[in-house]
Amino acid sequence: MPMHDRTADIASAQAAGTRTRRSGEIHAALSVALLCKTYASLVAVKDVSFEVQRGEVVGLLGPNGAGKTTTINMILGVLSPSAGDIRIAGIDLAQERSRALAQANFAAVYATLPGNLTVEQNLRFFALIYGIARLAARIEALLQQFDLEHLRNTKCGVLSSGEQTRVALAKAVLNRPQLLLLDEPTASLDPSAAQTVRERIRGLASDDGCGILWTSHNMYEVETVCDRVLFLSRGRILLEGDPRRLPAEHGAETLEALFIRLAREPLSAVERTQ
Amino acid sequence: MKLRPIAGILLRQFYLIRGSPVRALPMFAWVAIDIVVWGFITRYLNTMSAGRFNYVPSLLGAVLLWDFFTRIMQGVSTAFLEDVWSRNFLNLFATPLTTPEYITGLVISSIGTSAIGLAVMLVLATVVFGLSFFSLGAMLLPFLLVLFCFGIALGILASALVLRLGPASEWLVWPLPALISPFVGVFYPLATLPRWMQLIAKGLPPAYVFQGMRAILAGHALPAAALLPGAAFALLDVALAGYFFVRVFRYALRTGLLARYSAESVS
Numbered sequence: 281m282p283m284h285d286r287t288a289d290i291a292s293a294q295a296a297g298t299r300t301r302r303s304g305e306i307h308a309a310l311s312v313a314l315l316c317k318t319y320a321s322l323v324a325v326k327d328v329s330f331e332v333q334r335g336e337v338v339g340l341l342g343p344n345g346a347g348k349t350t351t352i353n354m355i356l357g358v359l360s361p362s363a364g365d366i367r368i369a370g371i372d373l374a375q376e377r378s379r380a381l382a383q384a385n386f387a388a389v390y391a392t393l394p395g396n397l398t399v400e401q402n403l404r405f406f407a408l409i410y411g412i413a414r415l416a417a418r419i420e421a422l423l424q425q426f427d428l429e430h431l432r433n434t435k436c437g438v439l440s441s442g443e444q445t446r447v448a449l450a451k452a453v454l455n456r457p458q459l460l461l462l463d464e465p466t467a468s469l470d471p472s473a474a475q476t477v478r479e480r481i482r483g484l485a486s487d488d489g490c491g492i493l494w495t496s497h498n499m500y501e502v503e504t505v506c507d508r509v510l511f512l513s514r515g516r517i518l519l520e521g522d523p524r525r526l527p528a529e530h531g532a533e534t535l536e537a538l539f540i541r542l543a544r545e546p547l548s549a550v551e552r553t554q
Numbered sequence: 555m556k557l558r559p560i561a562g563i564l565l566r567q568f569y570l571i572r573g574s575p576v577r578a579l580p581m582f583a584w585v586a587i588d589i590v591v592w593g594f595i596t597r598y599l600n601t602m603s604a605g606r607f608n609y610v611p612s613l614l615g616a617v618l619l620w621d622f623f624t625r626i627m628q629g630v631s632t633a634f635l636e637d638v639w640s641r642n643f644l645n646l647f648a649t650p651l652t653t654p655e656y657i658t659g660l661v662i663s664s665i666g667t668s669a670i671g672l673a674v675m676l677v678l679a680t681v682v683f684g685l686s687f688f689s690l691g692a693m694l695l696p697f698l699l700v701l702f703c704f705g706i707a708l709g710i711l712a713s714a715l716v717l718r719l720g721p722a723s724e725w726l727v728w729p730l731p732a733l734i735s736p737f738v739g740v741f742y743p744l745a746t747l748p749r750w751m752q753l754i755a756k757g758l759p760p761a762y763v764f765q766g767m768r769a770i771l772a773g774h775a776l777p778a779a780a781l782l783p784g785a786a787f788a789l790l791d792v793a794l795a796g797y798f799f800v801r802v803f804r805y806a807l808r809t810g811l812l813a814r815y816s817a818e819s820v821s
Contacts, residue, residue, distance in 0.1 A: 319810070353813040356648035360807045382650040394566075394640035401569045408562030409649045451645075 307370025309459040309491020315364035325515040332491040342512035343543035369458040387452040388463035395437020410455040422450040441468035499536040563659025582674040592617040593683035623701040625671040629664025630709025643815045704759040707791035714799040759788040
């Protein structure tokens with residue numbers, strides 16, 4: 281696609297997003313337009329466009345290798361897109377990386393916090409990196425909120441998976457982000473702990489107006505937590521909609537059944553329902 | 555550049571050193587051992603020369619300056635390697651932290667750790683072996699500054715190489731000072747070297763420092779003009795190393811190296 285066409289398409293995609301918001305002043309927590317990532321001949325992500333509104337929890341679903349983590353890495357600024365546009369709270373990530381990333385945060389099972397620092401030291405370190413004012417009060421509040429007070433002087437490396445997840449989530453909300461990216465945040469938790477985490481995250485969206493992009497392979501969790509889901513396969517968005525209505529709309533009994541069908545036969549599954 | 559993120563990098567280093575004797579000890583233990591070993595060697599050589607030549611300033615002084623330079627370089631690269639060892643790149647670089655803020659944090663933490671090493675070396679060399687470095691007074695400062703700048707440049711270069719080549723390449727960057735040591739004439743005049751080595755030495759700032767120090771110890775005035783090219787090269791090297799790091803960082807962003815680093819999938 282010629283460059284001028286792409287630029288026009290990106291502008292058009294963003295304008296469409298802006299129109300849906302009505303207010304004109306409040307930006308979406310995340311706006312992604314025609315995002316692409318290619319490695320030589322391999323297309324990892326192709327023309328992905330979506331938005332996450334404030335207070336909305338959006339599930340990013342797809343089989344392994346679908347492009348979920350690649351998409352998240354591009355939004356986190358640790359992977360440059362080959363093309364496309366990412367705006368966090370209306371700030372262009374490519375143009376104002378530091379300012380845009382100050383509005384976001386993340387937690388992922390594969391990105392544990394440094395194990396050689398204690399819980400409190402880790403929070404203090406990241407609070408400074410995010411430039412948080414009155415950090416002592418903020419850290420105390422988070423230690424209490426995530427039930428970490430008794431672990432404040434424990435090195436993160438010796439914590440259980442569940443405790444590490446709680447610390448990662450406390451770090452993820454340190455800067456009161458407008459956009460929170462969670463890559464399988466409950467993957468290593470027992471059902472009770474996972475339930476608590478889901479409730480807390482749901483609260484972040486509803487009470488604090490944080491936009492959340494959530495990846496998970498747990499379809500029950502997705503139905504419970506997400507307002508909207510995006511099905512990604514082979515780097516493209518195949519389906520988008522309400523996780524509670526999508527299965528019926530596409531002739532599947534459950535979200536899990538739909539997921540399996542899309543993962544195995546992505547094109548025919550979509551064509552069958554169109 | 556914002557101060558808080560830089561303070562964050564410094565605080566992290568402080569926490570790591572405070573809570574870990576294995577990090578605190580090498581800041582002064584190895585340089586102290588170096589000074590002791592070379593101190594006794596110079597004493598022995600002084601005995602052999604029967605007072606005709608004082609080896610203390612020329613050999614022990616050279617060891618002190620060289621160790622200062624290597625500590626600066628290792629201070630920067632070790633602070634960077636902490637993020638490699640703790641698989642912290644994804645957490646760190648998905649934040650508002652900018653590359654200049656990160657590098658500044660590494661450099662300032664290196665100043666702190668190498669200052670401790672320098673103090674230990676000066677005290678030991680002066681008190682135990684009678685090295686009268688303090689008598690050089692302010693004349694010492696330009697030499698230390700040139701070595702400091704080149705140490706910073708080499709530390710940033712080493713960090714960039716590890717970022718580009720993967721965690722295992724730390725074994726490649728530790729011996730970088732040893733690689734350049736034959737060319738810079740730490741213990742011998744540059745005239746001792748063959749012509750091709752002298753040509754390489756002309757581009758290495760420490761060569762000017764050690765030549766200048768030998769001139770001072772021989773009773774000459776501060777060779778400011780002779781040290782200037784060394785200072786210019788050192789500043790240029792800092793700029794080049796910074797540029798190289800930024801280029802490698804951008805490469806790591808483009809290829810996904812940075813995102814994969816945390817999973818140690820790069821070797």
